[in-house]
Amino acid sequence: MSKILITGGAGFIGSAMARKLAEFPGDQIVIVDNLLTGRKENIPGSPFGNIRFIKGDVNDFNDISGVFFAEKFDYVFHYAAMVGVKRTLNNPVSVLKDIDGIKNILNLSKNTGVKRVYFSSSSEVYGEPFEIPQNESTTPLNSRLPYAIVKNVGEAYLRSYQQEFGLEYTIFRFFNTYGVNQSKDFVISKFLDAALNNRTLTIYGDGEQTRTFCYIDDNVDACERIFRQNEFVNDVVNIGSDVETPIIELAQRIVSATDAQSAIEHLPPLKEGDMTRRRPDNTKMKEILNRELIPLDQGIQTIIDSLKPAENVWN
Numbered sequence: 432m433s434k435i436l437i438t439g440g441a442g443f444i445g446s447a448m449a450r451k452l453a454e455f456p457g458d459q460i461v462i463v464d465n466l467l468t469g470r471k472e473n474i475p476g477s478p479f480g481n482i483r484f485i486k487g488d489v490n491d492f493n494d495i496s497g498v499f500f501a502e503k504f505d506y507v508f509h510y511a512a513m514v515g516v517k518r519t520l521n522n523p524v525s526v527l528k529d530i531d532g533i534k535n536i537l538n539l540s541k542n543t544g545v546k547r548v549y550f551s552s553s554s555e556v557y558g559e560p561f562e563i564p565q566n567e568s569t570t571p572l573n574s575r576l577p578y579a580i581v582k583n584v585g586e587a588y589l590r591s592y593q594q595e596f597g598l599e600y601t602i603f604r605f606f607n608t609y610g611v612n613q614s615k616d617f618v619i620s621k622f623l624d625a626a627l628n629n630r631t632l633t634i635y636g637d638g639e640q641t642r643t644f645c646y647i648d649d650n651v652d653a654c655e656r657i658f659r660q661n662e663f664v665n666d667v668v669n670i671g672s673d674v675e676t677p678i679i680e681l682a683q684r685i686v687s688a689t690d691a692q693s694a695i696e697h698l699p700p701l702k703e704g705d706m707t708r709r710r711p712d713n714t715k716m717k718e719i720l721n722r723e724l725i726p727l728d729q730g731i732q733t734i735i736d737s738l739k740p741a742e743n744v745w746n
């Protein structure tokens with residue numbers, strides 16, 4: 432039986448992970464979230480009553496320290512972060528504040544006997560790519576913007592705490608992940624919201640920039656297996672799909688899947704932060720998942736089916 436903290440667990444990926452981990456009745460899950468972008472409604476109910484929510488800011492030591500000393504966690508999934516391309520570009524100082532949160536989590540984990548910390552890093556640490564596919568150990572990191580730098584610094588902190596204090600870690604480098612309940616800060620939910628309301632879909636630049644899209648079930652299934660099987664201890668693993676799709680093609684597929692009358696409009700390219708290509712070497716993830724990843728069209732259809740036809744709104 433383990434006691435597990437998920438920071439950011441009222442968000443998209445954290446709440447899905449909480450639901451997955453709570454399937455194990457012996458484990459107790461505690462979610463800490465300040466509801467910056469997360470929502471209380473995201474927090475899953477559990478048939479075993481083993482999920483609890485505490486509102487708190489991980490960047491504020493006073494908020495988070497009491498939780499650690501009272502609960503005595505075995506494992507921590509540190510998923511809380513300021514996210515979203517626009518939000519992070521417009522609020523660089525707040526983004527950098529997340530370094531305080533990483534330090535708080537690691538110090539408190541070290542001082543309260545946490546066995547291992549799982550950290551949601553990002554494909555953004557690779558920056559503009561040096562090579563495709565992007566491999567965990569051979570591809571050089573190229574983080575320039577505050578969001579990517581924070582993830583890079585976070586990775587360095589985890590390695591350093593392991594080296595000096597023996598605190599174990601696993602770093603997940605998440606590539607674009609999508610699914611039901613995602614906020615409109617992310618491209619698929621943004622496009623779906625526009626298409627389902629017959630509004631114009633907007634693309635920065637020519638839309639030839641590619642991304643890979645990982646359905647949320649593949650993300651949480653892989654991460655849960657890594658956790659349960661004690662894989663990739665003190666190691667990094669890319670979590671993402673390896674099928675590249677140009678953004679223009681994504682927009683066209685969503686318009687077609689929703690039978691929308693929406694136009695697709697091109698805006699001037701973003702000045703920074705919109706990488707030309709991104710594709711992980713996901714060999715490690717595939718080995719542990721041991722099944723095919725969910726195809727993009729199937730994932731998009733699952734989201735469309737989950738929305739109430741009568742309302743036809745993203746909520």
Ligand SMILES: NC(=O)c1ccc[n+]([C@@H]2O[C@H](COP(=O)([O-])OP(=O)(O)OC[C@H]3O[C@@H](n4cnc5c(N)ncnc54)[C@H](O)[C@@H]3O)[C@@H](O)[C@H]2O)c1
Binds near residue numbers: 441470488
């Ligand atoms: N979704 C993706 O495609 C993707 C890709 C790469 C990395 N990630 C990383 O995965 C993690 C989860 O992202 P998500 O997509 O679920 O986003 P999300 O916005 O749905 O979840 C982030 C959660 O963290 C909470 N939070 C933010 N700052 C906090 C703070 N200081 N204290 C407590 N809670 C705080 C928010 O309220 C939110 O619930 C993040 O660390 C993000 O950087 C996500």
